[in-house]
Amino acid sequence: QVQLVESGGGLVQAGGSLRLSCAASGRTLSDVAFGWFRQAPGKEREFVAAIRRSGGSTYYAGSVKGRFTISRDNAKNTVYLQMNSLKPEDTAVYYCAATTRLWASLLAAAEYDYWGQGTQVTVSS
Numbered sequence: 001q002v003q004l005v006e007s008g009g010g011l012v013q014a015g016g017s018l019r020l021s022c023a024a025s026g027r028t029l030s031d032v033a034f035g036w037f038r039q040a041p042g043k044e045r046e047f048v049a050a051i052r053r054s055g056g057s058t059y060y061a062g063s064v065k066g067r068f069t070i071s072r073d074n075a076k077n078t079v080y081l082q083m084n085s086l087k088p089e090d091t092a093v094y095y096c097a098a099t100t101r102l103w104a105s106l107l108a109a110a111e112y113d114y115w116g117q118g119t120q121v122t123v124s125s
Helices: none
Strands: 003-007 010-013 018-025 033-039 046-051 058-060 068-073 078-083 092-099 119-124
Touching (some): 018 033, 046 078
Antiparallel strands (some): 003 018, 068 078
């Protein structure tokens, strides 16, 4: 079992930055890969970014590449999503997710077994 708790969401103006944190607990986190997803009102949950167990490989949705950065600190049991140059279309509830599946692509929500409760990010124009 992995428990996830997100924090760091809020209201920011377009062009601003936020850093989301995901505090993880429950098992050895070096065995766990993480992802961030988001869901806007009336839309399906979509992939944002992911990071492999080792932290050596990261993946991003095209809409956030170059603006968002995912990272992990295993010593602090925390995963981060640094979001820069935010746009109104980034407004959504952001979810942290975790998987222990070794060969997962990390791009699909169905590959993740554990989810946080979500944190709201609102970007005003």
